[in-house]
Amino acid sequence: MVWKIAKNEWKLLLKEKGTFFWLLGMPILFIVLFGSVLGSVGKTDVTVPYVDNDRSEASKAFLATVEEKSGYVLEEKQPADMEEQLDKIRDGKGTGLLVVPQGFGQSLNGAGGATSAVELYREATNESVVAPLRAVLENLANGYRETKIASALAAAGLSDKERENALSAAFSIDDRLENGTGYNVITQIVPGYTVMFVFFVIISMLKRFLGDKESGMTARLRSTRMSPLSYLLGMWLAFLVVALVQCCALLAFGHFAYGLQLGDPLAVAALVVLLCACGTGIGLAVCMIAKSENQGMAFTQLLTMGGAVLGGLWFPIDLMPEAVQTISRFTPQYWAQKGFQDIMLRGAHASGIGYSLLVLALVASAGLIIALLRYRRFIRTALG
Amino acid sequence: MKAAIAVNELFKQYGSKTALDGITFDVSAGGCFGLLGPNGAGKSTTMKILSGLLEPDRGSVAIFGKAAGKERDSIKELIGYVPQSITLYEKLSARDNLRFFGDMYKVPKRELTSRIGEVLEQVGLADRAKDAVSTFSGGMKRRVNIAAALLHRPKLIIMDEPTVGIDPQSRNHIFEMIRSLKQGGVTVLYSTHYMEEVEALCEDLAIVDHGRVIASGSLDDVLEKHGTQAVYLELQDGSRPPIPNGFGAPVPKGRGWTVETSSPLDALASWAQACRSASLGVKQLEIVRPSLEAVFLSLTGTTLRDN
Numbered sequence: 022m023v024w025k026i027a028k029n030e031w032k033l034l035l036k037e038k039g040t041f042f043w044l045l046g047m048p049i050l051f052i053v054l055f056g057s058v059l060g061s062v063g064k065t066d067v068t069v070p071y072v073d074n075d076r077s078e079a080s081k082a083f084l085a086t087v088e089e090k091s092g093y094v095l096e097e098k099q100p101a102d103m104e105e106q107l108d109k110i111r112d113g114k115g116t117g118l119l120v121v122p123q124g125f126g127q128s129l130n131g132a133g134g135a136t137s138a139v140e141l142y143r144e145a146t147n148e149s150v151v152a153p154l155r156a157v158l159e160n161l162a163n164g165y166r167e168t169k170i171a172s173a174l175a176a177a178g179l180s181d182k183e184r185e186n187a188l189s190a191a192f193s194i195d196d197r198l199e200n201g202t203g204y205n206v207i208t209q210i211v212p213g214y215t216v217m218f219v220f221f222v223i224i225s226m227l228k229r230f231l232g233d234k235e236s237g238m239t240a241r242l243r244s245t246r247m248s249p250l251s252y253l254l255g256m257w258l259a260f261l262v263v264a265l266v267q268c269c270a271l272l273a274f275g276h277f278a279y280g281l282q283l284g285d286p287l288a289v290a291a292l293v294v295l296l297c298a299c300g301t302g303i304g305l306a307v308c309m310i311a312k313s314e315n316q317g318m319a320f321t322q323l324l325t326m327g328g329a330v331l332g333g334l335w336f337p338i339d340l341m342p343e344a345v346q347t348i349s350r351f352t353p354q355y356w357a358q359k360g361f362q363d364i365m366l367r368g369a370h371a372s373g374i375g376y377s378l379l380v381l382a383l384v385a386s387a388g389l390i391i392a393l394l395r396y397r398r399f400i401r402t403a404l405g
Numbered sequence: 406m407k408a409a410i411a412v413n414e415l416f417k418q419y420g421s422k423t424a425l426d427g428i429t430f431d432v433s434a435g436g437c438f439g440l441l442g443p444n445g446a447g448k449s450t451t452m453k454i455l456s457g458l459l460e461p462d463r464g465s466v467a468i469f470g471k472a473a474g475k476e477r478d479s480i481k482e483l484i485g486y487v488p489q490s491i492t493l494y495e496k497l498s499a500r501d502n503l504r505f506f507g508d509m510y511k512v513p514k515r516e517l518t519s520r521i522g523e524v525l526e527q528v529g530l531a532d533r534a535k536d537a538v539s540t541f542s543g544g545m546k547r548r549v550n551i552a553a554a555l556l557h558r559p560k561l562i563i564m565d566e567p568t569v570g571i572d573p574q575s576r577n578h579i580f581e582m583i584r585s586l587k588q589g590g591v592t593v594l595y596s597t598h599y600m601e602e603v604e605a606l607c608e609d610l611a612i613v614d615h616g617r618v619i620a621s622g623s624l625d626d627v628l629e630k631h632g633t634q635a636v637y638l639e640l641q642d643g644s645r646p647p648i649p650n651g652f653g654a655p656v657p658k659g660r661g662w663t664v665e666t667s668s669p670l671d672a673l674a675s676w677a678q679a680c681r682s683a684s685l686g687v688k689q690l691e692i693v694r695p696s697l698e699a700v701f702l703s704l705t706g707t708t709l710r711d712n
Contacts, residue, residue, distance in 0.1 A: 029501075029505045029508075237492045238494075244484065245481065245510050404458045
């Protein structure tokens with residue numbers, strides 16, 4: 022009976038035009054869109070205009086170095102255009118303006134003892150766009166200062182080795198990558214959206230359960246030899262399989278389209294099964310509790326979107342404030358995402374993601390228990 | 406003969422609203438029993454209790470001698486319930502819908518395919534088996550709705566207003582199907598607020614209002630006991646006729662007038678004489694059978710049909 026109810030539900034889902042879009046098309050679209058956008062961060066050409074009032078070999082070399090090290094594209098403007106560029110910044114239409122003063126080349130050579138001020142005009146609210154450029158300028162300024170110091174030490178008669186010792190840093194940074202695989206945006210986006218869209222299955226569950234209740238189907242089925250529990254389990258099985266298919270499709274897409282390394286297949290399989298059980302378990306509970314489709318949708322949006330943000334599905338949880346990081350540990354999405362990344366980035370096996378599996382299993386069980394407890398009331402309201 | 410349905414003093418309350426207030430009636434096996442009453446009378450609630458969807462607050466129900474509360478599962482094998490609303494999956498074909506319901510009624514797999522064919526033949530939709538229900542007219546959907554309740558060969562069909570909003574062709578199909586079921590020994594419990602349907606299909610009936618049975622028995626018994634015969638007169642010029650000597654004032658009905666009387670023959674003769682004396686041309690003069698509508702009006706003071 023459970024199997025027959027599930028089979029009927031799959032037939033219905035296959036007949037609905039929106040099914041493939043909502044369950045597969047939209048998640049893949051999100052992955053492609055955000056993967057492309059976020060994957061290009063740092064690689065995109067941001068253009069910053071500059072005015073070179075010095076026009077010396079030194080200023081040209083300086084500007085070339087800035088462009089190379091910052092990754093920005095520097096676009097030359099004439100001094101006469103300076104006011105226009107500043108107006109653009111004030112109106113929020115420009116990112117910044119770099120101005121090399123007259124006499125820059127001479128000051129680099131130490132002539133006259135003066136220090137030139139390279140001016141960086143920027144929009145106050147656009148810190149994030151121009152901040153990397155500022156950092157590069159500061160590094161270059163430090164670099165030039167070291168060169169000046171080295172020249173002064175050489176003039177003072179220090180040998181090469183003595184100059185090297187004097188200028189060496191107090192400490193070095195030894196960057197050691199412990200993960201088996203490096204982090205990239207795909208290892209965030211693909212599992213992140215896979216987890217997020219599992220919970221979107223709740224919307225389909227709501228439409229079916231409440232639709233059947235409204236239409237009188239639930240009541241009619243009670244007059245047949247179908248047991249009430251079969252109905253609940255049959256519908257759960259139907260949507261559990263849908264969620265499993267969805268997860269497999271999205272992870273396979275990530276693997277074949279972006280070369281995402283999925284890690285230990287058994288660990289991934291265990292995580293996927295419990296993630297789907299968790300999502301559909303919560304879905305059953307929502308369907309039994311919601312008095313109307315609108316109410317259920319509102320709760321689902323809160324759960325899916327709120328859970329996506331708090332769970333670190335859209336961007337690494339480490340970027341969040343500590344309080345938010347603490348709250349995130351109460352979301353199943355956090356544990357699912359952590360499980361995926363432990364497997365994909367840190368080479369974990371099933372034993373290594375035990376905590377994630379346990380949390381998902383507990384949430385799934387809680388959802389099912391709530392659904393069972395509320396089921397009688399659901400049936401009673403369906404019978405009128 | 407053992408009653409197919411024995412309903413005894415059913416009470417059901419929804420909050421402060423009393424839906425059933427001691428409803429009692431018996432339905433003999435075989436034949437069609439009509440449950441007639443206006444909207445809100447308690448017909449659907451009674452149907453749902455008989456089908457096992459609801460529990461009464463008080464009272465008892467027995468289906469073919471089995472107590473409804475205690476032997477619910479075995480009773481479900483015997484009953485086919487046709488709800489008032491069309492409960493089908495519109496995106497699935499008629500065949501797929503029936504296959505689903507056949508599975509829910511636990512019709513054996515080896516039998517189900519042929520049984521679906523038989524039932525579709527019975528409701529006159531064998532040629533539309535593969536079509537999505539969404540492409541059907543309202544009447545056709547109602548026929549599939551009924552077909553779904555016939556798959557497991559029930560001994561009792563409970564039909565809750567099965568002809569609401571359908572075309573005459575579909576209604577005729579349904580009527581023919583009910584007659585055929587009766588001939589096959591199936592008991593049909595049929596609820597409606599259309600008296601002509603009861604008159605066309607049912608041997609026995611109960612008139613329900615405000616959760617109580619206000620009249621029950623065979624159709625003829627109910628009409629005789631509670632109805633009053635009348636004489637109908639329509640004049641050629643459409644004017645108001647004279648009062649027949651020794652009888653009450655006529656009341657307008659349709660294009661003519663009626664006088665209610667327990668002596669219709671005498672009233673007819675008196676009225677004919679009055680018209681002859683006044684040299685009035687008579688278009689129609691006849692004794693009319695009391696209607697269930699009139700019976701209901703006399704018993705409750707209201708009409709059967711809601712606005």
